Amino acid sequence: MKLYVSPRAPNPRRVLMFLVEKNINGLELVNIDLNAQEHKTAHYRAKSPLARVPALELDDGRVLTETRAICTFMEGRVPEPNLMGRTAEERAFIEMADRRVEWSFMLPLANAIRHTHPGLAALEQPQFPDFGQSQAVKARETAAWLDADLQRQPWVAGERFTIADITAFCAVEFGRLMRFKPADEGFAALQAWRDRVAARPSALV
Template identity: 70%
Template sequence: MKLYVSPRAPNPRRVQMFIAEKGIRGIEEVAVDLVKGEHRSSDHRARSPLAKVPVLELDDGRYLGETRAICSYLEGLYPEPNLMGDSFEERAFVEMTDRRVELYLFGGIMNCVRHTHPGLAPLEQPQFEDFGRSQGEKVREVARWLDEELGRQPFVAGERFTIADITAFCAIEFARGLMRFRPGAEGMANLQDWRDRIAERPSARV
């Protein structure tokens, strides 16, 4: 299999971190340069019609896009260590939390950065700065919710590490770099402590 990624892009990093947590070997990584517009090339659009990364090329020649779908496929191939829930009940609650993080934290961070950071202008035209700033404010509301959750439990979805932690960590790290968001500096000690714990995992270094 081949995984098409882009350096420093948070969605590919989610899949790379998932693969590292699984200990999966043998998936070739192929870099797609977003700055140079390689994701819009005809070759890449044949893999991903909407010009997105990551994309997983399967051994039978099919292409699987969308981060969560790729992770679900890999979870099926490599069920251990389990990262998406053992029982139907746990899977539902892990997915609920992961979707909340993806839609409201991760998505807000992406909107803020893409519409306010000049370096992202080539990827987001036109930029709407007011929208971006409002998204940055909403991100902090969601982060405060997550901080409260982490005051009651050690991991994002409960008592153990799951895909929801990967999604949240990649989101927070992206915000650290381009939004200068530091949870601890904004009174979110639980979120900061959790971030620092996750950063010590080998998968966080991919």
């Protein structure tokens, strides 16, 4: 199988961290150069019609896109260590936490960066700085909620490390492009959680 990724992009990093946490090896990694618009070539669009990374090309030629879909596929192939829930109830609560982080934290952060960072002007045309600034406010509001949750529980989805922690960590790290650091925002619990995740081997990808 081939996994199409792009260095420093948060969604490919989510999949790569997931694979390390599950001790999954042997995939061929193919780097897609976003700055060179390689994701918009006809060759890549044939695999990922929406021109996004990551994408997982299966041995039979079919292609899975969307981060969570790829992780679901991998979890089914290698159930342990479990990252997405063992029972229907646990799976539902972990998915809830993961989706909240993805849509209310990672997406606003990404929008803020895409529309305000000069280095991403080539990827986001046109940029709308006012929209980006408004998204930064929304991301910080969600960070405050996350910080409060992490004062009550050790991990984003509860008592153990899950896919939701991977999503949140990749969001926080991507936020550095807009100088977002939890400690500087007064989010001590979020910073302590971030530092614990950063100490895991998967954080090195």
